[in-house]
């Protein structure tokens with residue numbers, strides 16, 4: 001059973017990794033044939049424009065609902081009566097990846113241009129740099145908080161080796177000393193930084209940013225329930241998505 005769960009965890013992680021790389025290419029319109037702005041537009045497919053908008057909204061909503069519901073402790077308590085506890089995180093990661101794969105496959109490009117700075121060297125360089133920085137921030141932050149636990153590999157490894165699952169630790173390494181949500185900040189930077197902002201890309205950026213803000217509210221409510229005053233103190237001293245300049249944040253974090 002332990003081996004089966006481990007193989008399942010590794011498969012879920014491999015699918016996540018491929019999805020993560022594709023997501024960067026998809027939002028950057030690079031290296032892939034179908035991306036946020038490249039594909040068959042409604043004008044060519046004959047689909048009414050309103051239907052294309054609706055499909056995109058529903059695809060984003062599906063991801064948001066899956067992610068929000070499955071991340072809540074009450075859902076996890078119920079869910080782990082059906083799914084082995086060590087496979088819970090891997091299943092969350094797998095279903096999130098499948099929701100994204102569906103989005104990549106079914107996304108309708110909506111090409112109306114909102115802004116275009118691609119003819120200005122500074123605009124092109126800056127938007128590309130911030131886009132790359134955003135994705136790097138996401139990846140680096142996952143390693144700071146605990147990459148392999150976040151994506152379910154540690155849990156299946158503990159099951160395989162007969163170790164008891166470790167209690168989740170409250171961590172404030174490097175980036176987390178400056179902002180409480182560096183992973184989400186990275187996503188926001190990556191999604192908004194584009195030399196050519198189309199209507200479809202703007203829809204994606206607005207909806208994901210809105211979802212992130214709502215997600216933060218739920219996540220922090222759970223973190224306060226889990227870590228109590230420590231998290232309240234942290235919230236007082238460290239900015240949510242932007243550093244609070246001039247505040248010293250060292251010295252107060254308990255090991």
Ligand SMILES: C[S@@+](CC[C@H](N)C(=O)[O-])C[C@H]1O[C@@H](n2cnc3c(N)ncnc32)[C@H](O)[C@@H]1O
Pocket residue numbers: 141145150169170171172176180181182183184185219223
């Ligand atoms: C996708 S991660 C995002 C973490 C963080 N919101 C960010 O943007 O970097 C979500 C998981 O990280 C956990 N988490 C968030 N902040 C944490 C912290 N400072 N220490 C430990 N776990 C944390 C949450 O409980 C949740 O399970």
